[in-house]
Amino acid sequence: MTQPALRFLRSADLPGDDASGERLLPEEEAAHATFHEALAALDRATCAAELGTPDLAEPAQTRRRRWAADANQHREAALVRAGGEEAPVGAWMLHMPLLDNLELAEIEVLVPPRGAHPATGGPGDEEFDTVLHGAVLADARARARELGRPLHCVFAPQPLFSAAGLGPALAGSGERADAEAHGPSRRSPERLGPGPRYRLLTEAEAEAGELLPVASGTGSVPADDPQVRLMREAGFRAVQMERFSVMELAAVPAQLPPVPAGCDFVQWHGETPPEHRAQMADLRTVFSATQPLGGAAFTPAVWDEERVRRTDEGVRAAGIEAIVTALADREDGRLLGFTVFEHTAGVPLAHQEITVVRPEARGRGFATALKRANAAQLRRLRPEISAVCTWNAVENLPMLAVNRAAGFVPRAFTVVWEADGRE
Numbered sequence: 001m002t003q004p005a006l007r008f009l010r011s012a013d014l015p016g017d018d019a020s021g022e023r024l025l026p027e028e029e030a031a032h033a034t035f036h037e038a039l040a041a042l043d044r045a046t047c048a049a050e051l052g053t054p055d056l057a058e059p060a061q062t063r064r065r066r067w068a069a070d071a072n073q074h075r076e077a078a079l080v081r082a083g084g085e086e087a088p089v090g091a092w093m094l095h096m097p098l099l100d101n102l103e104l105a106e107i108e109v110l111v112p113p114r115g116a117h118p119a120t121g122g123p124g125d126e127e128f129d130t131v132l133h134g135a136v137l138a139d140a141r142a143r144a145r146e147l148g149r150p151l152h153c154v155f156a157p158q159p160l161f162s163a164a165g166l167g168p169a170l171a172g173s174g175e176r177a178d179a180e181a182h183g184p185s186r187r188s189p190e191r192l193g194p195g196p197r198y199r200l201l202t203e204a205e206a207e208a209g210e211l212l213p214v215a216s217g218t219g220s221v222p223a224d225d226p227q228v229r230l231m232r233e234a235g236f237r238a239v240q241m242e243r244f245s246v247m248e249l250a251a252v253p254a255q256l257p258p259v260p261a262g263c264d265f266v267q268w269h270g271e272t273p274p275e276h277r278a279q280m281a282d283l284r285t286v287f288s289a290t291q292p293l294g295g296a297a298f299t300p301a302v303w304d305e306e307r308v309r310r311t312d313e314g315v316r317a318a319g320i321e322a323i324v325t326a327l328a329d330r331e332d333g334r335l336l337g338f339t340v341f342e343h344t345a346g347v348p349l350a351h352q353e354i355t356v357v358r359p360e361a362r363g364r365g366f367a368t369a370l371k372r373a374n375a376a377q378l379r380r381l382r383p384e385i386s387a388v389c390t391w392n393a394v395e396n397l398p399m400l401a402v403n404r405a406a407g408f409v410p411r412a413f414t415v416v417w418e419a420d421g422r423e
């Protein structure tokens with residue numbers, strides 16, 4: 001297939017924006033509002049088609065505010081138009097850390113299936129989507145290099161159609177997703193239902209096709225999957241496989257679980273109370289240093305009180321609320337771990353963010369208690385929220401066990417890809 005004529009509109013080229021890092025997106029600037037509305041519509045269409053969950057997408061207003069208020073990251077995006085069409089057919093987004101990992105650009109490619117475009121609809125065209133995906137990724141990488149970011153990491157929003165080398169325990173509550181349930185095509189509408197959106201390869205299939213182990217050592221991806229082929233041809237390697245899961249809040253208890261012996265729950269919503277900032281900075285540093293990264297070339301972040309304060313400020317300014325439960329040692333008040341959900345007003349889906357327990361306190365059920373207590377807090381404070389979603393590295397067995405116990409149900413597997421263009 002010949003490549004369609006594509007036109008990229010980059011956020012850096014919008015009037016009033018400053019590509020040098022000012023990150024000003026003035027409220028009154030109509031071009032920015034239109035740009036972000038289009039981005040949000042593509043994000044929703046992609047999330048709906050690939051993960052069955054449109055509310056995973058960030059609302060336009062939240063994203064604009066976050067871009068302006070987040071001191072930790074520089075963000076850019078581009079909309080892509082094809083041929084003479086007015087409605088964008090795809091987009092990329094770049095997230096570039098400003099406090100560490102200064103050579104890294106995290107890339108998201110949004111290419112909803114042809115039939116699922118918010119404005120155009122129309123018949124499906126997988127080949128067009130694949131070509132478009134490759135072109136969008138290439139443009140995002142070119143922009144990242146322009147900005148001095150040669151290390152590229154892609155969080156693929158598309159679930160992998162199939163995976164191998166994962167035991168049934170990883171696949172979900174013992175169930176093995178059935179190929180028949182999903183039909184033969186990645187795009188088939190049967191896969192848009194609420195059930196699991198993955199399948200594990202049968203042994204015969206695994207033996208018949210070429211399998212590529214991911215760098216983390218847990219899981220393999222089939223070489224003939226269209227997305228795997230596309231990413232490898234673009235020079236990426238699969239570094240980690242992640243499991244996407246959703247917890248329906250109606251299915252979990254609304255009461256606090258028993259508090260672990262010798263501890264107290266400490267709960268808040270919104271910004272971190274000043275008296276907890278130093279310990280929260282320490283716990284975030286522990287998280288960054290001990291979460292499994294697979295084979296990714298990511299440098300752990302070091303946090304201090306000021307970074308906690310500025311991060312909280314950015315989250316609040318974006319219209320996002322953090323719902324936090326920590327566990328304190330009753331004797332000395334030391335925080336042993338915490339977990340946080342984030343949500344945006346008007347969106348019925350919350351996001352599970354960090355969970356961490358100090359290494360010396362692990363294996364005593366603290367993380368499970370923290371998640372249950374936070375789910376109860378969320379239900380009490382925000383009864384309009386129906387579900388929480390999360391991604392977890394598939395080699396993080398303790399986290400997967402905790403999530404299963406807390407009520408998360410697996411829906412899909414996704415892959416983290418990396419291309420290291422550093423000298």
Ligand SMILES: CC(C)(COP(=O)(O)OP(=O)(O)OC[C@H]1O[C@@H](n2cnc3c(N)ncnc32)[C@H](O)[C@@H]1OP(=O)(O)O)[C@@H](O)C(=O)NCCC(=O)NCCS
Pocket residue numbers: 287290291292355356357358361362363364365366367368369391392393396397398399401402405
């Ligand atoms: C993941 C983490 C929060 C778990 O904290 P914790 O307080 O030790 O968790 P719990 O004690 O509540 O539960 C641990 C579960 O993992 C299980 N587990 C522990 N090690 C395991 C292993 N190697 N393989 C399989 N299961 C294991 C335990 O048996 C327990 O499950 P169970 O209740 O069914 O027996 C902690 O290990 C941590 O902070 N890790 C680093 C940060 C991180 O990875 N966060 C998550 C990123 S998404």
